Amino acid sequence: MTELIRLTAAELSSRLQDKSVSAVEATQAHLDQITAVDTDLHAFLYVAADAALATAARIDARRAAGEELGPLAGVPIAIKDVLTTLDMPTTAGSKILEGWVPPYDATVVRRLRAADLIPLGKTNMDEFAMGSSTEHSAYGVTRNPWDRDRIPGGSGGGSAAAVASFQAPLALGSDTGGSIRQPAAVTGSVGVKPTYGAVSRYGAIALASSLDQVGPVSRTVFDAALLHDVIGGHDPLDSTSLTDAWPSMAAAATAGLKDGALKGVRVGVIKELSGSGFQAGVTQRFTETLALLTAAGAEITEVSAPNFEYAVAAYYLILPAEASSNLARFDSVRFGIRVDPAEGSLTSEHVMAATREAGFGPEVKRRIILGTYALSTGYYDAYYGSAQKVRTLIQRDFAAAFDQVDILVSPSAPTTAFKFGEKLEDPMAMYLNDITTIPANLAGVPGMSIPIGLAPEDGLPVGLQIMAPARADARLYTYGAAIEQLLEATWGHTMLDQAPALALATTAKGAI
């Protein structure tokens, strides 16, 4: 069944539709791969094997009965554990939510089910999506399928690793400052952060409300587009959800496959997101990709976004401030664990404080304290208030850039996957790793990461970030698909064809 798991979602879909493969077979193949590789990789926090097979059987029966099903019906999917699910525990990677089974589905999960995708389980993540390495999960790290000593990115390391290791053709992620795009980059997969408001946040456990956005994780641009079409669109339960009539992202991706799709496209290279601080192999692959684009008829220009320099600083004020408030509800009253204090009286106040002390990990505490500080009387204007102004400046930088170009590009991350523990003791170093992805969240514009090769020095994947103006998500899919096709034609294979065989890793288990 190995070949089944290597199919793209679109390929699998057509086999399901022509009934050469059943949903049960497809689901079983992915569950088998999870059994084979995930003890070691730990992409999943929870696998719903029985429920997935039961759902698959129902879909097969309906298809057999001649029912018209959606394009992704019967295709398995992994769901980031930040999204609430009725039938699966939802922990957001935190001890404080251990074992919590929500009484409701997130809107995007509801839409997956309505489109007859098959939820396989919940994927690992940095606790409450705070991190860039998945090392901050309360349930242990996820390993990068390319190198098991390295991080799979974060916070959505689980979703990216699951897709990159063929445990699922599709996954859902959430992106607050790069949590979809950076893991995609370091695992050689595709990840999209849609325009803020394009996908509902209802049921996505909030990290920073004004930055969070749910999006697709996949192995191809077209697959991401198919998933985007399922989860996107207005949701009245999310007051920041856009009411736009969105075009089909799948159609947009298909348009990118046409000859000459890149001809005359104005591509802006952001001066501030290159150069020093970027790993040599990352810069090399990025430059090569620009050359390919030029050869394909695109016009490359350098654009400056002078305020991007302040983006990380603004982000690490806005995010902690909003998070400190969003995470206040974890108080041991209505859900989650309750921990009694070791000493002192057993009052509500002490039990809440003891629960939060025991239930939150160090990074979460660090950011809550930082956010509490940023919002405090006497500091608000200097910190939170100033950060909101930087946000305006960054939006202006984007507006100026998009006056000149159709899309902006940069490396998705300054480096390839780093080793476990490398940045754990230095929070600022970890934060600076997000410099490439953060501006899009601050401005609300959509961004995508696609693989563009391996860095020569370490043989690890490098990602290209493409950004478009707000609401122009379709542009990402068109040009993303075009660039992907161009690269694969150059290589003669897909990116993940080069990934090391993971079955070996399983046999070598315990070697680390």
Place this chain on the structure above:
Amino acid sequence: MAKPELMDYDKALELFEPVLGFEVHVELNTKTKMFCGCANEFGSGANTNTCPTCLGLPGGLPQVNHKAIESSIRLGLALGCEIAEHSRFARKNYFYPDTAKNFQTSQYDDPICHDGSLTIELESGRLVTVEIERAHMEDDAGKLTHMGGSTGRIQGADYSLVDYNRGGVPLVEIVTQMIEGAEHDAPEIGRTYVAGIREIAKALGVSNARMEEGNVRCDANVSLRPRGSKVLGTRTETKNVNSLRSVERAVRYEIQRQAAVLHAGGTITQETRHWHEDTGITSAGRPKSDADDYRYFPEPDLVPMAPSREWVEELRLTLPEPPAARRKRLQADWGFANLEFQDVVNSDLMDAVEATVAAGASAQSARKWWTGEIARLANAAGVAADSLVQPAQLAALIALVEAGTLTDRLARQVLEGVIAGEGTPAEVVASRGLAVVSDDGALIAAIDEALSKQPDVLAKIRDGKLQAAGAVIGAVMKAMRGQADAARVRELVLERAGTAESGSVE
């Protein structure tokens, strides 16, 4: 709790000038909560009206109730407020088990209404204009029940229970400017101001405005400054004073307490205080401190509001007559004496009387029935008088009395039947067979019978002792088992005596 020293009220006013401020919370009577579609209803089973949003579950998000905005704007307009062109919600962060999200979704620097005023009339006829700083929207907290311990209060409780049905119910908080120059009237200003807000909310129909159900709640700020001083004194905030009488008592109490403390050379602590309805005192709550750092910031899950001027003007057209003006008009229309009118107002029966008059009854009859028999029955049943009977039914009943079909006594029986759900007054009269005997022949026979037993009565009447007729009337009524019109019997007796008088009404 030791009872603190109080200074005599008049002496306190001689030495100090009271400065007041009020924060009144009005709970809106929208069908759903402020930020979710759960029902906004009082008295449902615990935690039956909850969802991921109002329970503060991870992933829950708020959606603003349009009707709540409309009600807030109408309330603001009725208080003469400006309606903000740009307004937004803000999070007020603090931990408390009845606050599901551990922040209240409120408004901070851009409230929906600001800069209004309410002019109130005191019993002395003094008019006081209370300036309103702002009226902002926010969501209510859930309800805590404290279990165990001796008093059932929060102090000494073993544990507490939370019901989040009320969590997320829309509130408008109306904040006054500092009220100076209240002088001796300070307590009455408190009561009358809160009564005024309550009356407006009720007239607008935006709130059920029942203080006993917590629909209107008042926090009273009181400070004193020594006569001749320009410096404001330290204020206390007495929380949750939830009846009009309590507002008056709490303000008076704080003036007397603070005066005693200050006069003895002590200082007032800036703190919240609790009002104790039973003992009529306030007690120290939590002192204001750094812990009050609420870390307000714009609510990122909700977008700003920009009520269009057209909408605001449309809403302005829906405002009812201001309650104070309406009261003046109705009292004049009805021709009630002050005490009569106050009786109606204080019993919350103005609407009922108005509707009864509109249905054809005379104002005086409507007043007598509502504040008399119906109020008595309602009181005995422990319900609101206007919930017992429809004004149209009462008007029909009054018409029957005025037509002579019913005596007052029979009418009371018919009313009981109507309340018991036996039908309209006419139906009850028919089914119970309660109409007066209006056949003069039967009455005259009964009168003759009675006169034959009391032969001296007619002579007494002719001598001008009209009260002598009473004995005969009583005997006749008894003989007729009450089903006679006493007034008609009297007329006939007097006719018999040859001294018929006019306009005799008992």
Place this chain on the structure above:
Amino acid sequence: MSAITAEQVAHLANLARIDLSPEEITNLTLDLGQIVDSVAKVQEVATSDVPATSHPMPLTNVFREDVVVPSLSVEQALSGAPARAGDKFRVPAILDEE
């Protein structure tokens, strides 16, 4: 170095209701000092003529009609409760500081 003190961190932890250990307070005081120094650079460009942006997309007047939608069942509402009594959530005694 910005002047973040251990007392300040302890105060923030109290506001945030986290019972930090003395060791955590020490570490966070250091971390916070470094981070605050670094993020303070936002002040360099946040001049008074720049308006603040709180929402990435400029929406206004997003409202919901006042129509009741089904709530959770009581069992669903209480399904995650660490402690309950009947149909209510049960919490330890509350300090009197409302």
